[in-house]
Structures are given as structure tokens and as C-alpha cells.
């Protein structure tokens with residue numbers, strides 16, 4: 001029962017992916033003998049859920065191998081095989097952790113980056129909320145001084161969550177704001193400093209240069225910082241998210257992905273494409289617009305939730 005409750009919680013944010021990908025694949029495989037056409041259909045469903053062409057092909061190729069060798073012909077077995085392979089692909093590599101800012105450094109510094117509109121500021125609020133819930137103290141830095149309203153937006157979250165925030169005046173140098181925030185974090189002895197950044201400048205090059213400057217300035221004040229650089233990606237943007245990631249990781253070391261807006265897409269399979277392309281773990285997923293709408297990304301729960309029988313079936 002407890003297991004089912006945990007899966008239901010994850011499933012809530014994944015309802016659209018579960019009904020497109022999960023229910024789709026289940027209906028193709030359930031109670032069927034597999035053949036070339038069913039395998040082809042599974043591959044098509046995986047691709048349309050943004051799993052990525054490469055990953056979809058490999059996942060289905062593994063099924064086909066089992067089928068052709070005569071080791072598998074029931075749809076149920078194919079489904080179990082598929083789920084197992086997905087979990088294995090998503091499993092963190094040795095030495096990787098999905099914990100946020102897993103460091104003994106105090107303060108731990110988390111730099112949050114990503115293009116405009118992906119959900120950075122909202123995600124900063126979510127991370128702040130979960131750090132608070134774990135009993136640690138947080139300080140926010142509003143280093144997106146480029147977009148009018150960005151500082152105010154973070155300010156609203158700060159007062160709702162009752163966390164302190166360091167902000168510069170409009171148009172201030174974001175690196176100077178970050179430096180002041182690092183100073184304040186040390187002086188106040190907070191556990192975690194969360195830095196929100198701009199997602200758009202005049203061009204991509206100046207954005208990346210600014211991020212590098214913020215990183216270097218913070219590092220000068222707090223050795224080893226930033227301890228975590230989280231790239232926020234918008235799950236609804238599909239393969240475009242993978243392209244964005246490539247641009248950011250050229251400038252700064254990305255230690256983890258915050259995949260926002262998983263609730264708004266039927267293409268949650270993009271988790272696999274991101275994992276494949278970047279080799280950095282998806283650490284958190286955003287499943288709504290409030291600070292509570294965040295879940296640690298757990299590959300096993302994710303796969304089980306996507307392929308869980310629908311609530312209607314369960315209660316029947």
C-alpha cells in the first residue's frame with residue numbers, strides 16, 4: 001500500500017506522459033504475442049514521447065534480440081524487459097549523487113542556470129522550500145538583474161517562504177550581487193546559498209560570459225563554490241532542451257538537471273534523451289507552479305509510475 005501511495009504521488013506529475021507513453025505501450029503489449037509490428041509500434045511511441053531516436057532504437061533492438069532468439073514472446077515479458085532497460089539507462093553512474101549540494105562546505109553554493117522562461121526562478125523557490133524542509137537555512141541571491149521584474153518575482157517567493165534574499169538595484173552587475181550574497185551567506189552562517197541567474201542577454205555569448213563571471217566571483221569568496229550548478233530545462237521543449245544543455249555545459253560545469261514542467265507534457269521520455277546526451281543526472285523534476293511541486297528524480301519510481309496501470313484500472 002505504501003509502495004502504491006509513493007507511485008501515485010510521482011504519477012500525479014507524470015499523468016500526461018503516463019497516459020501517452022505508458023498507457024500506449026501497455027495497450028500495444030498487454031495480452032499480446034509480440035511480433036515485428038508490435039515492436040515497431042513500441043519504438044514509435046517511445047520516439048513520440050521524446051525518449052530520443054537513439055535510445056528508442058536501442059531499447060527496442062534489445063527486445064527484438066530476445067524475441068528473435070526465441071527467449072521472449074509474451075507482451076508482458078517485453079514490457080518488463082523494457083522497464084528494466086529504462087531503469088538501467090537512468091541509473092546514476094558510480095560516484096554520481098542525485099542529492100542537491102552534497103557537500104560539507106558551509107555555505108554550500110548552488111548556481112541555477114538556464115534559458116529564459118524554462119522555470120529557473122520558480123525552481124529556485126522549490127529548492128529553497130525543500131532545503132528548509134530538511135532543516136537547513138537558505139539565502140537567495142537575485143542575480144537576474146537583466147529582466148525587469150525578475151528580482152521582484154524572486155522577492156515574492158522569498159517573503160512567502162520567509163527566507164532572506166540579497167538583491168541589487170535594477171541593472172546592477174549580477175556578479176556584484178552574487179559577491180554580496182556570498183559575503184552575506186558567510187557572515188550569517190547559512191547552510192545553502194541559492195543563486196538565481198538571467199536566462200537571456202543581448203546574445204548567448206554575453207550570457208555565458210556573465211555566468212562564468214558569477215561563478216568565478218563566488219569561488220573567490222567561497223573556495224570550492226559553486227558546489228552545484230543546476231541547469232533548468234523545460235520538459236515541454238523536447239529535444240530543444242538537449243540543444244540548450246549543450247550550449248550551457250560548454251561554458252560552465254553542469255552537475256545536475258532540474259527538469260521543470262514535467263506536469264505539462266506527454267513527452268516526459270525526454271528524461272532518457274537528456275540522460276543519454278549529457279551523462280549528468282536529472283536530480284529534480286518540477287510538477288507544478290508552487291514551491292511544493294517538486295520531486296527528487298528517482299529512476300525506478302519514474303519508470304514504475306509511467307507504466308503503472310491507470311488509477312481507473314487499479315480501483316476496478
Ligand SMILES: Nc1nc2c(ncn2[C@@H]2O[C@H](COP(=O)(O)OP(=O)(O)O)[C@@H](O)[C@H]2O)c(=O)[nH]1
Nearest residue numbers: 116117118119120121122260261286287288289
Ligand atoms: N506547470 C508548471 N509550470 C511551471 C513549472 N516551473 C515553472 N513554471 C512556470 O513557467 C513560467 C516561467 O517560470 P520562471 O520561473 O519565471 O522561469 P525563468 O524565466 O527561467 O526564471 C512561470 O509561469 C512558472 O509558473 C512547473 O514545474 N510546472
Ligand SMILES: [Mg+2]
Nearest residue numbers: 120121144150
Ligand atoms: Mg527568472
